[in-house]
Amino acid sequence: MRSKYLLTPGPTRVPSSIREVLSKEIIHHRTDEFRDILKKTSEGLKYIFCTDNPVVIFASSGTGAMEAAVSNFCSLNDKVIVIVGGKFGKRWAEIGYTYGLNVLELNIEWGMAPSIEDIRELLDKNPDVKAVFTTLCETSTATVYDVKEMGEILKNKDTILIVDAISGLGQDRLLTDAWGVDVVVGGSQKGLMLPPGLSFISISKKAEKFLTISNLPKYYYNLSKALKSYGKNDTSFTPSVSLIRGLEKAIDIIREEGLENRWEKFKKLAFATREAARAIGLETFSKNPSSSVTALTVSGITTSLLVKKLRKDYGVSIAGGQEHLKDKIIRIAHMGAVDIDDLVIGFCFLEKALREMGYKLDLGASLAKLQEVYYGESFGG
């Protein structure tokens, strides 16, 4: 029995083979040995981001790389569109306001994905928009957005597409280059199965041109400087050596299974999670659910109490809702190292905790459904 069951949308469980690497003796970062590791991780990140462009690594949480995307690609008063359908879309907008951008918020109901027609219309009305900021998986509502379509409508425009894929990367399909995505932001503690502390940012050729005209202040996150170091298998500032060695191992794991296989696996895990939940009366909150995390409404239950109880009594960490969804939903992640065994454990204790809170359910119903859907042939299992 593991000491803790982590089913939160970050940090996620770190496999023991990666944890072993984290405890290796530290090596100096300005050495051929470390440059070889950087080169290997750089190739691996390109594979995972589905891009031929550079993917720069920072020692910071994902939010730092989001800020880097604003301060490096934009200038004061630039007009930008931000898709706001949850806490992380709001974060893009907040960073934009912080840096004095002219932010056009495309607000959508939490749990909905944006309408591509609405984006197209807003762009037509504002041909001077410099960038569109969106999330791939809006973690707060467990909703995946149609980034492919967004890339399509920006294809022949001077506007760049900037995607926060922090929670979606590795589970929700994202073909960065093929879809015409210019900038993708990622983090270590979700699909990449690492502890928190690394962030990533991919930069297309089109976006690279924006770097030279940006007039906003940045130093630690200076992407021009970072790209120059990147070209020499180096980093501008001291990198997080131990986590990058862990990344090398995580990439091995992902390569071995194959990105396409993993996308299919998580899609199925997500579907099985929704069906299992439905078998005990919990409804899927999102109208366009993600493969990375599932949000569920629980009738008659204050979800923050359920989350606390699960953690305290059963060692199972799931997430509650954020902001106005605080007591309305629970969120169960299936990302990174999470697999069917983790979900079986999760539903086992979820059923038990719900019963103890007076919620009526048939014991075992979610577990049976999970098994039936995930391994059964009728669901293409």
Next chain:
Amino acid sequence: MRSKYLLTPGPTRVPSSIREVLSKEIIHHRTDEFRDILKKTSEGLKYIFCTDNPVVIFASSGTGAMEAAVSNFCSLNDKVIVIVGGKFGKRWAEIGYTYGLNVLELNIEWGMAPSIEDIRELLDKNPDVKAVFTTLCETSTATVYDVKEMGEILKNKDTILIVDAISGLGQDRLLTDAWGVDVVVGGSQKGLMLPPGLSFISISKKAEKFLTISNLPKYYYNLSKALKSYGKNDTSFTPSVSLIRGLEKAIDIIREEGLENRWEKFKKLAFATREAARAIGLETFSKNPSSSVTALTVSGITTSLLVKKLRKDYGVSIAGGQEHLKDKIIRIAHMGAVDIDDLVIGFCFLEKALREMGYKLDLGASLAKLQEVYYGESFGG
């Protein structure tokens, strides 16, 4: 025999007891368990920083926290003094220019400490100076600055004193509150014996007032937000969970030995290093040498080649010089977990490598002197 001997001024060797903690299963950061760790590390950092004020932790390298000090305590066109006597003083100035500050550089010869009279004079001529930026140990020249005196002359002024103690912290004496230092920046991979990836910033009551009037953009490094989270034993953004658990262990180690004892130990290790070097003809570069790192000139030797040879042939990592000192000096760190045994190894291979490069020396002379000085009674050993 350890695989690598790290005598570089960061990253430094991470003791195995800390490395073991780094490989523990990951825990979620919004839990009582993690809040307890944050509380404990917060108390420990106060001890190490010698302050009763908050010490905020970021997931980033030290440079990020330096940038935070500029973007949070200053406003556009603010007049500030920066002591520039090496690469890291220059970094303060560069960040200042990046954010549009009116930077008065007090340039001193590399290897010298600033004259307190010069600082006083510059302040008298510019009573509107908002902040003085300095380093404690200027790593590029291995020189310690008299921060105590700087605090003294700023005591009854509205100017705040901001110190980059990234490499000095834990070795070079720094009494933050007693000396009137307002802001101290630290990093994880030096005196704190951790991998790179954490930065720290302490904030005095006087400095806290500056936060509210600053008009420079910041989001990830927003210190007002960070202080609010700090008050709740929380962090604004996902913290580097594994490294903070390592920090908890590092603090235990430092507390057990005692900060005062460690300052004395490193002072002696630094003295022994200088004397051992002198015994084989290497001269101390700095006119005011630090307890954290020693810079040495090596007559007739291209130091970058010596550094490479030591690493390649003997697995010993020391640092060369930076910028115009690139081929002029070597730098040997005695910080964090480094002790007399590491230095014995270092000088053993340094002698051997020097001989192979045609440098004349009496084999064993530095080792004998190191031993004599460190353990001998005539040096107060």
